[in-house]
Amino acid sequence: MNWINKKSSTLMYHRFMDNSFFAYLQQLEILVFFSGYPLIYLLIRSLESEQSAGGNILKKMGILLPYAYALTGTLFFGFEIKNLSPDFTIAHITERVQHPFLFGWATLSLIFWVPAVNRFPWVSLIHSFVFLFLIVKGILMNGIASSGDNGFLKNNMRVYTMSLLLNLAALIVVYLLSFLSKVKSGKAGA
């Protein structure tokens, strides 16, 4: 959790002062994996129709978006497994999972590895809107409350930035893997 501002986190701790602080931290963990996806999705989808030299690449990326989302979900799942390790008892899992619904929803992103689900990329967008909603809520709450303490929003935006980078990286990785697999299969065919 190095990417979370420590001073702000301390402020958050004083704000919550109980287990809800750990719930807040877990929410940030989930957000860092998924909240940036909608913007990446919409950006690629909007650009892919543009007539440009990279049009084909973007079109291909557009198709691969749900896979990139699934890759992000896999990374999240791995991260949680690593955090749980080596104690996989029910008690530890219950203690660790502070947001069961959010956690379950995030884990559901693994389903996008299934090609049948991938036929509808917008489903991945809808899925990720839940996480984006939390970011938007944070922005709106900060605007309404305007308490002068923007540490909360600062943390959220930092997390959002990390998420954008992570999702972009996931998309590039998926695209490169797809490209390499195509090259390999082309060579095998030849």
Next chain:
Amino acid sequence: MKLLKNQSLLVLLVLFSGYGYIASCTHESVSPLPAAASSTAVITRGTAVHLPGNMVVGDTTQWKLDKPHCNVMWSTNYVGAAGLLTGRFNQFGMHDVTEAKMLNYVTAGQPLLDSSWAFYENEPAKTYFNGYVQINQSNTGEPARDGGCNITTLGTVPIVAGTQNLTVTNIAKIKTTDVKFDPASNDYIVTLNLTWKGGLAAPLTKSIVGRLKYIPKAKVQFGTGAAYSVFGLQLKFQLNCRDFGITSTSVSDKIDIECNMNFNNK
């Protein structure tokens, strides 16, 4: 239509994100940092001039070394590695002990007038002082050590009661050659010659740099007694005892010396 929806959503999202970034970067919650403390030393020097004259009692213009309230201390790491070994010299003074004056003096008090010094607070070039210690008067609080191994280790002779031994085997003396302002503090940087025979066949003179601190003059008065003034000088320097033929492994190479001198004008 689908594209339009995507683009509309994108614009909306970019606007929201943009607002979020701007709002989080307003630094409203960041308290302004206090101004950095100045790293420049505040140096204040007066114009005090302290001279011993002939140390005539009752002459308030003449400053006298208040020996009972002075101290010359030494310290070194035991066996060069452990904690400090410390001690003081019971007999010392501020006189320029020339070769002709290196004698045994049969007296219980100061054998020579402590008048070989001058202090000019704002004119260090005029400041000078001389000092000496009687090596066999080193006092660690352990009589067996002070009268035993210290005597042989330091190449001197045992104390003779009622005699102040300022002979060449028992005297270590300092004489300033240069005094200047320390640019980083109120102190003075002093270059002095240390002359000591130690374990050598003949006395050796080494130039050493030390630090002198002036404790400004203050007027004091106790009970119904007459008021008088005091001031202090503190000199610190370090010497390498191996230079002077001290081979004992009980002491470190480096010996720290601290002289705390108090003066009054009674």
